[in-house]
Amino acid sequence: MTTQSPLVVIVGGGFGGLAAAKELRCSCVKVLLIDRSNHHVFQPLLYQVATSVLAPGQIASPIRSLLAKQANTSVMLGNVTGVDATSKHVIVDANDKVGLRIGYDYLILATGANHSYFGHDEFAAFAPGLKSLADAEALRNHILEVFEKAEIEDDPERRQALMTFVMVGAGPTGVEIASAIAVMARTSLRHDFRRVDPASAHIVLVDLGVRPLAGFSEKLSKAAMRRLTELGVDVRLGVAVQVIDEEGVVIGSERVRAKTIIWTAGVKPSPAGEWLGTLVDHTGRVRIRTDLTVSENPNIFVVGDTASLDQDGSALPGVAQVAIQQGKYAAMSILRRVRGHSPLPRFRYFDKGNLAVVGRNFAVLQSAGVQLSGFMAWLIWAFIHIQFLAEASLRFSVFLQWMWTYISGKRAERLIIRQRIND
């Protein structure tokens, strides 16, 4: 705390890590942000990359250029594999070197979460999730390819399996991607095929719960449900997916043949808990104190999807706003300590509200007692999402792209690009 320039190491360039790094600009600390990928992704719009509306570059920015003007901040492309809390080092694989040790004075772990198959890891091969740009591109390739294959498939049963899309999980991601596929099949693709009719695609949304968008009020769930039905989405509620294999899924006791299955039902946190050997909750997230540090070590902060903190009796949700507010808090907390100021009051999440989009012209919004569904909510959704993109140029570019897609009904990014493996 009395060092000239304490080094703050941030692991992860998602919403939490980036918010922390930005909060530490123009300060007396040095910052090193380490991420496995060279870019920050605006995850709420990943589904639009998967459905050919936006290009990967429109929702992602190089972390290095986002932080280029912060002279006190370095960025490192590397994969953190552990933390040595005793000697204050993170362990990193980078640049073909395994196990590099990097010392820190303060550590912020913002390592996020990945898909969880709840013990059914065999599902993963057939039901990918949507967490990274690589996930989104793979899904885009796949969705475009099944229509291509259906066009030249003679066997009606196999053709139907190619035209069947099953989303497991009716949270915001599941609802958004199901409705986006429905809109794509019924508008953009409609006239491009000669033998199959893309509009006959069968889109199934399954959830164990009794309503879609369970994080919203019952009224908004009902509105979303009506809209999904209008879009022709086949919503199956209160029923479990028993099997996922090459042929499709078993929903309850019914087998549905499908060549596209998308998993949005659950997430598992990064292994930060294992690195620290500290207390975790039932899903594996690190139990943090109300100052966002772990009990054994006040110099280690854990924020975002990989952290577990209760507020008013329930766990904070794994959403961008929590990660951003926690990242900022951790950074401010470190700066106060470095300057010898009194600690911040405990962290409080301020819930600005919740939004989910259901196809074209329709979203649901819930914020501070306000409940709204329909076109106005959709405009607000579009406005807020554009505003939160990391760079002004992306805001402009996404705005134009949306206008164009809205007016023309076309999709700008209908490209199947398969990278070769040997690179």
Next chain:
Amino acid sequence: MTTQSPLVVIVGGGFGGLAAAKELRCSCVKVLLIDRSNHHVFQPLLYQVATSVLAPGQIASPIRSLLAKQANTSVMLGNVTGVDATSKHVIVDANDKVGLRIGYDYLILATGANHSYFGHDEFAAFAPGLKSLADAEALRNHILEVFEKAEIEDDPERRQALMTFVMVGAGPTGVEIASAIAVMARTSLRHDFRRVDPASAHIVLVDLGVRPLAGFSEKLSKAAMRRLTELGVDVRLGVAVQVIDEEGVVIGSERVRAKTIIWTAGVKPSPAGEWLGTLVDHTGRVRIRTDLTVSENPNIFVVGDTASLDQDGSALPGVAQVAIQQGKYAAMSILRRVRGHSPLPRFRYFDKGNLAVVGRNFAVLQSAGVQLSGFMAWLIWAFIHIQFLAEASLRFSVFLQWMWTYISGKRAERLIIRQRIND
């Protein structure tokens, strides 16, 4: 020729195949276009995808949507593996089925070309070329990654190897990519790194010939040479690359350590010649007659980079304009035959001119006696390339992107996205 609706099968959705398909619109023939990829790529701008200026979606369009309004035309995603000229069938792998047979009345082979390593196929693993969007994305990932690795490399010699880029071949592609990397390192990346200076990148352009852009006049070659030198590109002429391996290259007798080597020195045609068992030239291109058919079979046309035709004593070059004009000619020729009209006069290539860009604000232009180098040529280059993009929306989007890159000096597409292999 007396059938109700003769079927024209076009293999390849590049410049030649697409031009042929479009020429056949609103006619009495049915058209089936088969391509391995779902998109048409505007190859002259691939290098801008490789250097993070443009997104893949900005230079590519789904073939299916380009031809959506031609009711007589179907599109098939498939990989042609052979031709049975006797029974008039093409053999296609598509939709997990191997060896599908598709009958045709007329066949247009527009199957293009790939890289040629002139017998040194062992070079391929270390010196990729630039022919597809997948190539361009892989190269973009690689170029961004070597800078990231250099930033954390302590060994000075290894750091220099990471910052060294060798382009083999000083034709338009080699010159364009060398100068684009130079501009990128010296502008966009300049301030984003803390330990290495991207501006110190060593960019080497090698050619066996005595001047760059040998397809242009000597005067323009000299202008390009001066510009390359101003950009700091190390041009090595009249010297052969003897070895390409993991460590770098051997140029003449000098070993240059480099982690990035790009092959633009030669192309080899598609195996159309083997499929047909017909006469080929020394590079393997199908020798065609002046009506673009092969001697054994007047119903088979071969166009573009995979065809070999002399005009006024020299072989036509493998450029987009030749492919486009040949594709149109083949289509017109078929329509005349179907209608029972007299044959067209022999094919004549009309050379509209040649352009190559050398970094920012500078291009060379040679057209009908006009020779121009510098800013004006660059503006003309930009104007013509935008004009030739396949869709109006792409023209608008590329125009905006260029303006933005020009003004801000930033690159919109600095993303390392590695697809997982198991998809």
